Amino acid sequence: MPHPARHVFVCSQQRPPGHPRGSCSAQGSGPVLQAFWGELQKRQAHERVAITYSGCLGPCDGGVNVLVYPEAVLYQRVTPDDVTEIFDQHLDKGEVVARLQAPAAVW
Amino acid sequence: MPHPARHVFVCSQQRPPGHPRGSCSAQGSGPVLQAFWGELQKRQAHERVAITYSGCLGPCDGGVNVLVYPEAVLYQRVTPDDVTEIFDQHLDKGEVVARLQAPAAVW
Numbered sequence: 617m618p619h620p621a622r623h624v625f626v627c628s629q630q631r632p633p634g635h636p637r638g639s640c641s642a643q644g645s646g647p648v649l650q651a652f653w654g655e656l657q658k659r660q661a662h663e664r665v666a667i668t669y670s671g672c673l674g675p676c677d678g679g680v681n682v683l684v685y686p687e688a689v690l691y692q693r694v695t696p697d698d699v700t701e702i703f704d705q706h707l708d709k710g711e712v713v714a715r716l717q718a719p720a721a722v723w
Numbered sequence: 724m725p726h727p728a729r730h731v732f733v734c735s736q737q738r739p740p741g742h743p744r745g746s747c748s749a750q751g752s753g754p755v756l757q758a759f760w761g762e763l764q765k766r767q768a769h770e771r772v773a774i775t776y777s778g779c780l781g782p783c784d785g786g787v788n789v790l791v792y793p794e795a796v797l798y799q800r801v802t803p804d805d806v807t808e809i810f811d812q813h814l815d816k817g818e819v820v821a822r823l824q825a826p827a828a829v830w
Contacts, residue, residue, distance in 0.1 A: 686795055
């Protein structure tokens with residue numbers, strides 16, 4: 617199978633309750649990941665898009681962090697409600713969803 | 724912080740002993756990840772290279788799988804002994820380590 621055109625990494629890092637850095641898991645990465653997988657299935661996009669959970673991507677206070685390659689675009693504070701837009705605009709058309717993109721100072 | 728020029732994802736998927744697909748963890752992803760982190764530290768390369776553990780990347784029977792973006796190059800059967808070469812050649816110079824690259828039929 618040729619590699620996918622775009623690869624989405626959903627930070628799924630866990631940390632104990634009360635940890636000072638928090639975590640993307642505590643901020644809802646599980647439902648975000650499920651939303652991406654659901655959308656992948658609905659669109660039957662398995663050959664052109666890969667969805668993978670990952671460890672910590674760094675800027676924990678802006679989670680849920682979602683990183684898209686090959687463009688190296690980091691989306692922050694992603695919720696399940698944002699997933700359709702990321703698919704429609706970025707994963708399908710290659711256009712960055714500016715309202716969710718991390719500022720240059722962060723990534 | 725600007726985003727790193729290259730991002731290494733080390734598959735660290737675990738599965739129960741005896742699982743028919745095996746796993747990159749069972750094939751030694753932990754020592755591979757530690758080798759990458761060690762080399763990152765030794766070279767003080769944190770601003771230009773990111774190392775992240777990830778969930779399953781797909782072709783489990785060729786693990787340990789290591790995926791490098793933005794080039795979308797998948798390395799297979801990676802051992803800790805390969806890490807210096809991947810750093811020297813790919814992460815520092817942008818040249819693919821051909822002997823470890825997954826064939827096009829796989830990725």
